[in-house]
Structure formats: structure tokens, C-alpha cells
Amino acid sequence: MKKLCVTGSLHLDVIVEAPHLPRIDETVNGLKVDYIFGGKGGNQALAADQHGAKVYLIGRIGADAFGKKIESTLKKTSIDINQLQKDQGASGMSVAIVDSNGDYGAVIVSAANSKIDEKYFSISENTGIILLQNEVPEQVNLATSRDARRKNVEVWLNAAPERKLSKELLSQVDVLIINRIESEAYADILKEKETKHITKILTFGADGLEIHFPNGQKESHPSYQVKAVSSHGAGDVFVGALAARRLAGDKFEAALNYAQAASALHVSSNLQIRRELNAAAVFAFLDSNKRKGITSN
Numbered sequence: 001m002k003k004l005c006v007t008g009s010l011h012l013d014v015i016v017e018a019p020h021l022p023r024i025d026e027t028v029n030g031l032k033v034d035y036i037f038g039g040k041g042g043n044q045a046l047a048a049d050q051h052g053a054k055v056y057l058i059g060r061i062g063a064d065a066f067g068k069k070i071e072s073t074l075k076k077t078s079i080d081i082n083q084l085q086k087d088q089g090a091s092g093m094s095v096a097i098v099d100s101n102g103d104y105g106a107v108i109v110s111a112a113n114s115k116i117d118e119k120y121f122s123i124s125e126n127t128g129i130i131l132l133q134n135e136v137p138e139q140v141n142l143a144t145s146r147d148a149r150r151k152n153v154e155v156w157l158n159a160a161p162e163r164k165l166s167k168e169l170l171s172q173v174d175v176l177i178i179n180r181i182e183s184e185a186y187a188d189i190l191k192e193k194e195t196k197h198i199t200k201i202l203t204f205g206a207d208g209l210e211i212h213f214p215n216g217q218k219e220s221h222p223s224y225q226v227k228a229v230s231s232h233g234a235g236d237v238f239v240g241a242l243a244a245r246r247l248a249g250d251k252f253e254a255a256l257n258y259a260q261a262a263s264a265l266h267v268s269s270n271l272q273i274r275r276e277l278n279a280a281a282v283f284a285f286l287d288s289n290k291r292k293g294i295t296s297n
Contacts, residue, residue: 001053001054001128001247001248001249002054002126002127002128002129002247003053003054003055003056003124003126003127003128003247004045004048004053004054004055004056004127004128004129004130004131004243004244004247005055005056005057005058005123005124005127005129005130005131005144005148005153006041006044006045006048006055006056006057006058006059006130006131006240007041007057007058007059007116007121007130007131007132007136007140007141007144008039008040008041008042008044008045008057008058008059008131008132008133008135008136009039009040009041009042009059009092009108009110009113009133009135009136010038010039010041010042010059010060010061010070010091010092010112010113011038011039011042011066011070011091011092011093011094011108011113012035012036012037012038012066012069012070012091012092012093012094013035013036013037013038013039013093013094013095013096013106013232014033014034014035014093014094014095014096015033015034015035015036015096015097015098015232016030016032016033016095016096016097016098017030017031017032017033017097017098018030018031018097018098018099018100019031019099019100020099020100021097021099021103021104021105022097028097030097034271035069036271037069037070037073037074038094038233039059039092039094039108039113039135040133040134040135040158040160040236041057041059041133041135041136042057042059042070042074043233043236043237043240044131044133044158044236044239044240044243045057045079045240046073046077046079046240047236047237047239047240047241047244047262048131048240048241048243048244049077049078049079049240050077050240050277050278051240051241051244051245051258051262051278051279051282052244052248052278052279053240053243053244053247053248054078054247055078055079055080056079056080056081056082056083056124057074057079057080057081057083057084058083058084058085058116058121058144059084059085059113059116059136060084060085060086060087060112060113060115060116060117061084061085061086061087061091061092061112062086062087062088062089062090062091062092062111062112063086063087063088063089064089064090064091066090066091066092066093067086067087067091067112070091071084083120083121083122085112085116085117085120085121087111087112087115089111089112089115090109090111090112091111091112092108092109092110092111092112092113092135093108093109093111094106094107094108094109095107096232098230098232101228102228102229102230102231102267103231104230104231104232106232108135108161110135110136113135113136114136114137116136116137116140118139118140118143118144121143121144122147123144123147123148123151123153125151127148127151127153128153128154128246128247129153129154129155129156129243129246129247130144130145130148130153130154130155130156131156131158131239131240131243132144132145132155132156132157132158133157133158133159133160134158134159134160134161134162134163135160135161138163138166138169141157141169142166142168142169142172145169145172145173146172148172149172154174154175155172155173155174155175156173156174156175156176156177156239156243157169157173157175157176157177158177158178158235158239159176159177159178159182159186160178160179160182160235161182162181162182162185162186165186165189167194170189170194170195170198171194173195173198174197174198174199175198175199175200175201176195176198176199176200176201177201177203177239177242178200178201178202178203179202179203179204179205179235180202180203180204180205180207183202190212196214197214198214199211199212199213199214199252200212201242201256203235203238204223205223205231205234206223206225207223208220208221208222208223208260209221209223209256209260211252211256217297218297219253219295220295221253221256221257221260223260223264224260224261224264224285224289226264226265226267226268227268228267228268229267229268229269229270230267231267233266234263234266234267235263237259237262237263237266238259238260238262238263239259241258241259241262241263241282242255242256242258242259245258245259257286258282258286261282261285261286261289262277262282264285264289265277265281265282265285
């Protein structure tokens with residue numbers, strides 16, 4: 001199996017449970033707080049590793065306690081962190097508030113993630129996919145994608161959070177993954193001729209997803225209906241699991257089905273169980289859960 005390179009952010013997430021998200025000027029009494037490894041890069045690397053991919057990570061942490069906890073978490077996985085950079089300042093972090101329905105809002109502080117130095121990383125041999133997101137500087141994504149193109153490696157971009165995307169970066173992307181809100185922000189880009197070569201995956205949470213292939217074919221995939229504990233991190237699980245299954249040789253339809261199941265398991269499980277959700281758990285879920293068929297045009 002070829003390797004997956006994840007270039008992206010590393011945060012320590014402070015997750016607060018509350019009855020509802022605060023309105024402007026409102027203070028809400030919280031119910032619980034957890035400190036969890038995060039960042040879109042870190043979460044997607046962890047998910048891909050958990051679902052069987054051979055992962056190496058390019059990112060940067062600080063010299064603080066958050067950085068030590070991030071590194072300690074990574075060392076407990078199979079992820080190769082030889083290209084993990086270290087900064088003398090603060091590590092990236094986020095604060096997320098999860099309400100009683102499992103919905104959430106979050107704020108991130110990039111810190112060390114904004115200082116990743118492209119002079120000190122490279123795409124290794126036998127890499128099949130590089131996975132990028134928008135929580136690190138654009139020049140980092142560009143440096144990684146340029147190296148990938150030179151080495152005939154697929155470039156996947158999870159364009160989250162939403163920001164302006166350069167034409168150069170889009171010209172190098174093979175797969176673009178965005179959610180409902182981001183698809184609205186990128187509506188014009190999705191129609192431009194410069195993106196016709198890209199396979200576009202638009203995710204809509206409980207409403208399923210659409211995949212648009214470069215040949216004009218479009219498929220709609222319904223979601224698995226589960227009772228949500230928390231949707232926090234579900235998108236990253238989907239992306240990491242999808243990349244893992246593509247590298248394992250699955251066609252897109254099968255890989256998407258697997259990734260949706262992995263995401264459904266994630267949102268319906270508590271934190272302890274989530275750490276044990278591997279390929280065996282997903283295949284067991286698929287065996288016992290059916291859904292309406294895929295539609296295409």
C-alpha cells in the first residue's frame with residue numbers, strides 16, 4: 001500500500017459541553033470540559049491511521065504543555081512524525097462548544113501552525129496521496145502540492161475552513177472535499193473551467209453527500225441515520241477514512257460508503273469508544289446497517 005502524507009494543523013482542542021451555544025453577550029453554564037488532540041491535519045492523520053493507512057505527518061508544534069501532549073498522542077500511533085517541526089512559541093489550539101443536540105461551534109488559534117517551514121519537509125517515496133486543509137498557510141499547501149505534482153502523487157484538498165484559493169493550488173488539486181457551508185462560499189470556483197479536472201466531494205452531514213467527477217457524472221450518496229452524541233470531528237474522520245480506503249484500492253463508491261459509515265459511527269459514539277473505531281468496527285457496522293441506494297446522473 002502506498003503512503004498517505006498529511007500536511008496540516010495540530011491543535012489541542014478544549015471541548016466544552018453546554019446546554020446550548022451562547023448568544024452574543026450571553027454566558028452559559030457549562031456541563032463538562034475535555035482536552036483533546038485536534039487540528040484538521042492531526043485529526044485526519046489519526047483517522048487515516050486508525051483505518052489502516054500508512055501515514056506520515058508534516059506539521060509544527062510549540063514548546064508548551066499543549067505541544068508535549070500533541071506529540072505524546074502522535075507517538076502512541078503508527079504515524080511517522082519524523083517531519084514534525086518544533087517551535088519555541090505556543091502550539092495551536094481551539095475551543096469548541098458542543099450543545100445538547102451534538103452541534104458545535106469552534107474558534108481556532110493557529111500559533112505554531114502558521115510557522116511551518118517548507119524548507120524542511122518533502123514528499124517521500126511511495127506516497128500515493130497528499131492531504132491538505134486550510135488551517136496552515138497557503139504557501140505551505142502550495143509547496144507540498146508542487147512537490148507532489150513533480151512526484152506524480154495525488155493532491156487532495158479539504159478546503160476548510162473557507163478562504164480564498166489560488167488558481168495555482170486549484171490547478172494542482174485532484175480531489176476537493178468541502179462541506180455544505182463551504183460549497184456555498186466556493187460556488188463560483190466550482191463552476192470555473194479551471195476546476196473541471198477536479199473530483200469534487202460535497203458533504204452535507206445527515207443529508208448525505210454528492211460527488212462530481214471530471215467527466216460530468218454526478219452521484220448522490222445518502223447518509224447512515226444514527227443518533228448523534230457529538231458531530232465534532234466527524235468531517236475529519238470522513239476525510240481520513242476515505243483516503244485510507246482509496247489507498248487500500250477501493251473504488252470511489254466503496255470508499256465513500258466506508259467513510260460515511262466511519263463518520264456515522266464517530267458521531268454516535270462517546271470519546272472512549274471513538275478511539276477503538278477501526279476497520280473491523282466499520283465493516284461490522286456496514287453489515288448491520290442498510291440505507292437507500294445511490295443515485296447518479
